[in-house]
Amino acid sequence: MTSVGHSRWRLPMSEIFAVKETASSGRAIVTQINAPPGCHLLTTESKHSPIAHVILRPYRRAVCAWCFLYDRGRQWKIRDLAEGMAFCSIQCRTHWHANNDTVCREAFRAIETSIKGQATRQNHGAMEESTYEGSAFVEGSASPDSVDEAWAMVKEQGTAVVRARTATKPSKAQRAIVGHAADLTSDPDILSYVLSGILATYRSGGSHSDGNGCVISIDAEDLLPSLFELVPDEKVFVENHMTPSPLDDYTSTYLLLLALLPATLLPLIAPKLVINLASRAAHNAFSIRPEGTTDGDQSGEFLGWGVWPEASFFNHSCRPNVRKDRIGRLWSFTVDIDAGKTVQQGQQLCITYLGGDERDLDVAERRKKLQEQWGFRCLCDRCLEESGES
Structure with missing residues (x-):
C-alpha cells in the first residue's frame, strides 16, 4: 500500500482504492478497479498502531495490553502492576516493553x-x-x-x-x-x-x-x-x-x-x-470489542476505543460493502463476501457505523442515531430507498 497527503504522513492509497473528495460526504475511499467479494483492501500499519487508545478501567485485567485479547472476562495472570497492565502471554508483554x-x-x-x-x-x-x-x-x-x-x-x-x-x-x-x-x-x-x-x-x-x-x-x-x-x-x-x-x-x-x-x-x-x-x-474512533464477532467492532462487550488513522476514511452505509475485522492491534478491511457483489470501479467502499440490533432500525431511527452520534444525515442507498427519496 502506498499513500498520498501530508509530507510526514500519507493518506492510504493502493492499486485497488484511493481517498477522494466527494460532493456530499467529504473524503471517502473509492475503488480504482472492480473489487470482487473477499478482495483485501487495507490492513492498518503495525508501527505505533493505534496512535491513541484506551482499555476501559473495569477491563484492564481481562484485556491484553498489547494484542487486546479478551477471553470472556478471564483475568490475565501476567501483569505489570505498577503500570496497570495485564498480558495474555510473555510474548505480548515483551512486545509491550519493546x-x-x-x-x-x-x-x-x-x-x-x-x-x-x-x-x-x-x-x-x-x-x-x-x-x-x-x-x-x-x-x-x-x-x-x-x-x-x-x-x-x-x-x-x-x-x-x-x-x-x-x-x-x-x-x-x-x-x-x-x-x-x-x-x-x-x-x-x-x-x-x-x-x-x-x-x-x-x-x-x-x-x-x-x-x-x-x-x-x-x-x-x-x-x-x-x-x-x-x-x-x-x-x-x-x-x-x-x-x-x-x-x-x-x-x-x-x-x-x-x-x-x-x-x-x-x-x-x-x-x-x-x-x-x-x-x-x-x-x-473504533470501538475495541472481542475478536471474532460477526460484524467487526460493533458487537460484543465494549472494552475500549482507539484511533487508527488509516481506517478512518471509510464512510458509513446502512448497506455496507466492506467488512472490518480486528486482528490483535490491527484492523483488516475486505470487500464483504456476504453482500455477494463486486464493487464497481468508482464506487465508495463503506463500512457500517451501526451494530447489532441497530441495523434493524427503521430509516428514521437509524438517521436519528447517526445524526446524534456522528453528526450527519445518512443518504446511503438503503436510507434513500426506505425513505422514498431515491
Whole structure:
C-alpha cells in the first residue's frame, strides 16, 4: 500500500482504492478497479498502531495490553502492576516493553498511582474540585464561548505548572501550584486515552531537550500528523441533550499530566494536542470489542476505543460493502463476501457505523442515531430507498 497527503504522513492509497473528495460526504475511499467479494483492501500499519487508545478501567485485567485479547472476562495472570497492565502471554508483554521505554513506563506508573489515589479519595468522601478556583468552566454550561475561555485559563495554569516543574529551585508557591494540579481528578479512561496519544507523539519525535536540561516546545502536528489529518468534531466539548460535556475531564487531564509525567514529556503536553485527541476521537474512533464477532467492532462487550488513522476514511452505509475485522492491534478491511457483489470501479467502499440490533432500525431511527452520534444525515442507498427519496 502506498499513500498520498501530508509530507510526514500519507493518506492510504493502493492499486485497488484511493481517498477522494466527494460532493456530499467529504473524503471517502473509492475503488480504482472492480473489487470482487473477499478482495483485501487495507490492513492498518503495525508501527505505533493505534496512535491513541484506551482499555476501559473495569477491563484492564481481562484485556491484553498489547494484542487486546479478551477471553470472556478471564483475568490475565501476567501483569505489570505498577503500570496497570495485564498480558495474555510473555510474548505480548515483551512486545509491550519493546514499544515503551523507561520514560513511557514511568509515565504509566505515575498515572496509575494517580488513578488509584483518586479512587481512594472518592471511597473516603474526600474528592476535591477538579479544577482550580476561579476556573472559567462551570459544569453544565459548556457553550462554545465558555469552552474557549476555559482552555485559555487552563493554558495559563499549565504554563505556571511547567515553570514550577522546570525551575532550578522552585519556590514554596511553585511547589504548591504543582501539588494542586497533581491532586486534581479526572475520568480515568480519558486520562489514559490522552496519555496514550502523548506517548505516541513522544515515540514519533524522540528526545526534546536542548542539551542543557531545558525542554523545547514541539508542535504536536509535526510529530503526529496522522491525527491532524482526521476531521474533528468542533462541538466535542459543547453541552448537548445526550451527554454532558467532557470539558472538565479533559482540562483536568491536561493539568494532571503536566504535574505528574516525566519532565522529558512536558514539551508535548499542550492544549492543542489534548483538544485534537478529543475532537478526532469523537467521529473517528473504533470501538475495541472481542475478536471474532460477526460484524467487526460493533458487537460484543465494549472494552475500549482507539484511533487508527488509516481506517478512518471509510464512510458509513446502512448497506455496507466492506467488512472490518480486528486482528490483535490491527484492523483488516475486505470487500464483504456476504453482500455477494463486486464493487464497481468508482464506487465508495463503506463500512457500517451501526451494530447489532441497530441495523434493524427503521430509516428514521437509524438517521436519528447517526445524526446524534456522528453528526450527519445518512443518504446511503438503503436510507434513500426506505425513505422514498431515491
